[in-house]
Amino acid sequence: MARKSTTQRVVVSTIGAWFFGFLIFFPILWMVLASFKTELEAFAIPPSFLFFHWTTENYATVQERSDYFLHAMNSIIIAGGSTLIALLIAVPAAWSMAFSPTKRTKDVLLWMLSTKMMPPVGVLVPIYLIYKSFGLLDSRIGLVFILCLGNLPIVIWMLFTYFKEIPRDILEAARMDGATIGRELVYVLTPMAIPGLASTLLLNLILAWNEAFWTLNLSTSNAAPLTTFIASYSSPEGLFWAKLSAASTLAIAPILVLGWFSQKQLVRGLTFGAVK
Amino acid sequence: MATRQTQFLARSLLTPAVGLLFIWMIVPLALTLYFSTLHYSLLDPGSEAFIGLENFRYFLTDPAFLASLQNTLVLVGSVLALTIVLGIPLALLLDQPVVGRNFVRLMVIAPFFVMPTVSALVWKNLLMHPVSGLFAWLAKLVGLTPIDWFNDVPLFSVILIVAWQWLPFATLILLTALQSLDEEQKEAAEMDGASAISTFIYITLPHLARPITVVILIETIFLLTVFAEIFVTTGGGPGLQTTNIAFLIYSQALIQFDVGSASAGGLVAVVIANIVAFFLVRIVGRNLEA
Numbered sequence: 001m002a003r004k005s006t007t008q009r010v011v012v013s014t015i016g017a018w019f020f021g022f023l024i025f026f027p028i029l030w031m032v033l034a035s036f037k038t039e040l041e042a043f044a045i046p047p048s049f050l051f052f053h054w055t056t057e058n059y060a061t062v063q064e065r066s067d068y069f070l071h072a073m074n075s076i077i078i079a080g081g082s083t084l085i086a087l088l089i090a091v092p093a094a095w096s097m098a099f100s101p102t103k104r105t106k107d108v109l110l111w112m113l114s115t116k117m118m119p120p121v122g123v124l125v126p127i128y129l130i131y132k133s134f135g136l137l138d139s140r141i142g143l144v145f146i147l148c149l150g151n152l153p154i155v156i157w158m159l160f161t162y163f164k165e166i167p168r169d170i171l172e173a174a175r176m177d178g179a180t181i182g183r184e185l186v187y188v189l190t191p192m193a194i195p196g197l198a199s200t201l202l203l204n205l206i207l208a209w210n211e212a213f214w215t216l217n218l219s220t221s222n223a224a225p226l227t228t229f230i231a232s233y234s235s236p237e238g239l240f241w242a243k244l245s246a247a248s249t250l251a252i253a254p255i256l257v258l259g260w261f262s263q264k265q266l267v268r269g270l271t272f273g274a275v276k
Numbered sequence: 277m278a279t280r281q282t283q284f285l286a287r288s289l290l291t292p293a294v295g296l297l298f299i300w301m302i303v304p305l306a307l308t309l310y311f312s313t314l315h316y317s318l319l320d321p322g323s324e325a326f327i328g329l330e331n332f333r334y335f336l337t338d339p340a341f342l343a344s345l346q347n348t349l350v351l352v353g354s355v356l357a358l359t360i361v362l363g364i365p366l367a368l369l370l371d372q373p374v375v376g377r378n379f380v381r382l383m384v385i386a387p388f389f390v391m392p393t394v395s396a397l398v399w400k401n402l403l404m405h406p407v408s409g410l411f412a413w414l415a416k417l418v419g420l421t422p423i424d425w426f427n428d429v430p431l432f433s434v435i436l437i438v439a440w441q442w443l444p445f446a447t448l449i450l451l452t453a454l455q456s457l458d459e460e461q462k463e464a465a466e467m468d469g470a471s472a473i474s475t476f477i478y479i480t481l482p483h484l485a486r487p488i489t490v491v492i493l494i495e496t497i498f499l500l501t502v503f504a505e506i507f508v509t510t511g512g513g514p515g516l517q518t519t520n521i522a523f524l525i526y527s528q529a530l531i532q533f534d535v536g537s538a539s540a541g542g543l544v545a546v547v548i549a550n551i552v553a554f555f556l557v558r559i560v561g562r563n564l565e566a
Contacts, residue, residue, distance in 0.1 A: 013372035017380045020366060025383035025445065028390065030410065031398045043408045093293035093527035100286035108294065110557050115301045117553030119501045121522040122546040123530050125539045126307035149300045156293060182286055210391040214523075217530065227504070230393040234508040241401055248394040259389035260382050267452045270494060275449050275487050 028252075035059070037246035042241040051119035061177075066229070067266055070249065075225035075251075077140050078215070080207035082147035083201060089148075090155040091197070095189065097156075098163035099171065109160065116153040120213045131218060134152040140223045141214060149210045158269045162196025163189075199265035204259055206266075209255045305546070311539035318533035329538035340516055340524055341541070348520040351435055352499040356492055363491070366482070368476075370447070371454045381451075388444040389503040392504035399437045400509045402425065406447035430510050430518045437505055444500075446491045453487035454480070486559075493556040500549055521545050 034042045034050070062068050095213045123142045127146065128137075136142030166189065171255045174188045212227040219228050230251055259266070267275055315327045335341055366384065374380060388396065403410050404425040412422035425433040457480065465475045501522045506512060512519035512527060519527070525545060529538035 010373050013369060014375045017369050017372070017374040017377070020369065021380035021383040024440070025386050027385055027395070027398055027403060028442070030402055031394075034402055042402075045408055047410060047413055089293050089296065092289035096286040096289040100282055101426075102283075102286075108290070113295055114553055115297050117497055117549055117556070118301065118305070118543075119522065119549045121501055121503070121525045122542040122549070123304035123308055123533055124525065125311055125542060126304040128529065129535070130304075130307075148333055149296065150298060152293065152300075158294065181282065192542045206389060211390070212392045213461055213501065216504055216507060217395075217526070227391050227393050230391065230397060231504070231508045233397055236391075244397060244401065248398060252390050252394055255391070256386060256389050259385070263381070263385055263448065265451075266385075266388075267449050270445070271449060271490050275452055275490055 002255045029067065032249050033245075034242055035249045037242050039239035039242045042189055042245065043239055058242045059250070062247045062250070063241055065243075066232075066247075068229075068250065071224055071226050071229040072250070074140060074223055075209060078143045078147060078223075078225050079205050081140075081144040082151065082208050083150055083204045083248075085144065085148045086152050086155045086204060087197070087201060090152060090159055090200075092164050094159035095185065096158050098160055098166075098217075099168070109157065112153045112156055114163075116150075120150070124217060127214075128217065137182060137218060138220050138223045143219060143225070146214045147211055148213070150214070151204050151207055154207070154269060155200055158203065158219060158265075159193075159196060160199040161268065162200070165196075166192050199262060200269070202262040203269040206255055206262070299303075308539045308542045308546075311519060311535050312543055314536050316535040316536060326538070331536040332544075335537050335540040335544065337348075340519065341544075343516040344519045344524040345520050347431060347516075347523075348500065350431060351438065351520055352496055354432075355436045355439045355442060355499055356495055358435070359442045359446040359495065360488060360491060362443055363450050364488075366443070366447045367450035367454055368480075370451050381448075385444045385448055387440050388442075388448075390441070392441065393508050395441055396437055396505040396508045399440070400433075404433060426510055427454060427514065430514060433501075434505055434509065434518050437509070438499065438502055441505075442495055445495070449487050449491050450484060453484055457483050489559060493552060493559065496552050496554070497549065500545070500552070521548070 013229060035058055036054045036056065037052050038055060038057075041048060050135070097109065127156075131137045131142055136145075171184060174184050179188065209225075210227065212231075215225050215227045216231055219225065230244075230248060233240060233247070277561055278455060294371045300408055312331050315323065315325045315330070317323065323545065370377065370381060372386065399410070406422055406424040406427075409422075409425075411425070415422040423429065462475055462479055465479055468477070502520060503526065506518050506523050507526075510518040512523045521541070521547065525538050525541040528534045530540060
C-alpha cells in the first residue's frame with residue numbers, strides 16, 4: 001500500500017511548501033526587482049512591487065561607472081583557472097588512491113580533509129606578507145593559486161568518491177587485454193569518470209566564484225573579482241540601491257544557474273561523501 | 277592486482293597533490309608560529325624582536341578577545357540552531373507530495389549560491405534599512421516601531437543573514453537523507469497504528485541523527501570563520517558587538533598592522549577549528565570503511 005496521498009494532504013503540503021519556498025527566495029526576487037527600478041523608486045516607501053517604471057538604465061550605469069566587465073572577467077579567470085588547475089592536480093591523485101589504494105590511503109585522505117579545516121584567518125598574516133613581498137597582492141595569478149589550494153582537498157575528495165564507484169572489473173578486463181596504464185586512463189577510465197568530473201568542476205566553480213575571504217583580503221582593484229567589487233558598495237555615496245541590485249543580479253545570475261543544475265552533487269561534495 | 281610498476285606510478289601521481297597540500301599547510305603555519313613569537317609591527321619596520329609568548333598573553337588577555345570569542349560562539353550557535361530547527365520541518369515538508377516540488381526546491385536552495393557580499397548588502401540595505409527597508413515598511417504596516425537593525429541588534433542582524441545563507445544547505449542535506457529513508461518502515465509503523473508524531477520521533481529523527489551531525493560539523497567549520505558578511509555590513513561594530521575571532525585577527529593584521537599579535541590570534545583560531553575538525557574527521561572516516 002502506497003502512502004496515503006489524499007487530495008487534502010497534497011493541497012496543504014503544496015501550499016505550505018510554496019509559501020515557505022517563496023519566503024526564502026524573496027530577498028533575491030526583491031533584489032532583482034529593485035535592479036529594474038529607478039533609484040528613487042527603489043528607496044520609496046511604500047515600496048512598489050510590480051507597478052513601477054521598469055528601466056534597465058542601472059545595468060548600463062554599473063558598466064559605465066565601474067567597469068563591471070573587468071570584474072566579471074576577473075571572476076571568470078580566477079574561478080575557472082583555479083578550478084582547472086585543481087582538477088589537473090587532483091585527477092591523478094584521486095585516480096591513484098581509488099584504484100591503487102595502499103594501507104595509508106585512508107590516512108592520506110583524512111589528512112587532506114584536515115587541511116581544509118584550517119581556518120584561512122590562521123594563515124592570513126604570512127600569506128599576506130608573502131604575497132606582498134612577491135608582488136602578488138591584487139594579482140589574478142595570486143588569487144588563482146590560493147583558491148586552487150584552498151579547494152584542492154574538496155576536489156580530490158569528490159573525485160575519489162566518484163572514482164571509487166567505477167567497477168574495478170572493467171579495469172582488470174582492460175589490463176588483461178594488455179592495455180597500458182596510460183591507455184587505461186584515457187580510454188577506459190576517463191569516459192566513465194566524466195559525470196563525476198563534471199559535477200566536481202561545477203561545484204568547485206561555485207565555491208571559487210563565491211569565495212569571499214581571500215578575494216576580499218588579497219585584491220583591491222585590478223584583480224578584484226565580483227565579490228570584492230560588490231563589497232565596494234558597502235561605503236557608497238548617494239542613492240545606490242538600484243545600482244547595487246543591478247550589479248548583484250549580474251554577479252549571482254550565472255552561478256545561480258550552475259548551482260541549480262548541481263544540487264545533488266552539492267550535498268555529496270560538501271559532506272565529503274558522508275551524505276548521498 | 278597491482279604490479280610494482282603500477283604502485284610506483286600510483287605513488288608518483290599522488291605526489292604533486294600531497295606535496296602541494298603539505299607545503300600549503302606547513303609553510304604558512306610555521307610562519308604564523310614564528311611571527312607569533314616576535315614583536316613585529318608593519319608600522320615600525322626593523323624593530324622585530326623575539327618576545328616569547330608575550331603576543332599570546334596580549335591577545336588572550338585583550339578584552340576584545342573575550343568579546344569576540346563570545347560573539348563567535350553566539351554566532352555559530354545561533355545559526356546552527358536556526359538552520360537545524362527550521363531545516364527539519366522544511367525538509368519534511370519538501371519530502372511530502374508537493375505539486376511543483378522541483379521548482380520549490382530551486383527557490384529554497386537559491387540563497388546558498390548567492391555570494392556572501394551580495395546577500396549581506398542586499399539584506400542590510402533593501403530589507404533591514406531602518407527607514408526605507410522592506411522590514412521597516414512591514415513593521416509600520418502592522419503598527420510597530422521599525423527596528424534599527426544594525427544599531428539596536430547588530431549581532432542578531434548578522435546572524436539572520438548568515439542563517440538565511442545556510443538554511444538551504446541544512447535543508448538540502450536533511451531532505452537528501454529523508455529521501456533515502458525506507459518507506460516500508462514508516463508504512464509498517466503506520467499500519468501498527470503509530471501516530472505521525474511517534475513515527476517522527478522513533479523512526480525519522482533517529483534516521484536524521486547522522487545527517488544532522490554532519491550539518492553541525494560542516495557548518496561549524498565555515499561559521500567559525502564568517503568574515504565577508506561582517507566586513508561589508510558592520511565592520512565589527514558598533515564597538516566590538518559584531519567582531520568575531522576571524523574579524524578581530526583581520527583587523528589586527530591589516531588595520532593595525534600588528535603582525536605578531538595577529539599571528540598569535542591566528543594560532544588560537546587554528547586550535548579552535550581543530551577541536552571541531554577532530555570530530556568531523558572521525559565521522560567521515562567511519563564512512564570511508566563502509
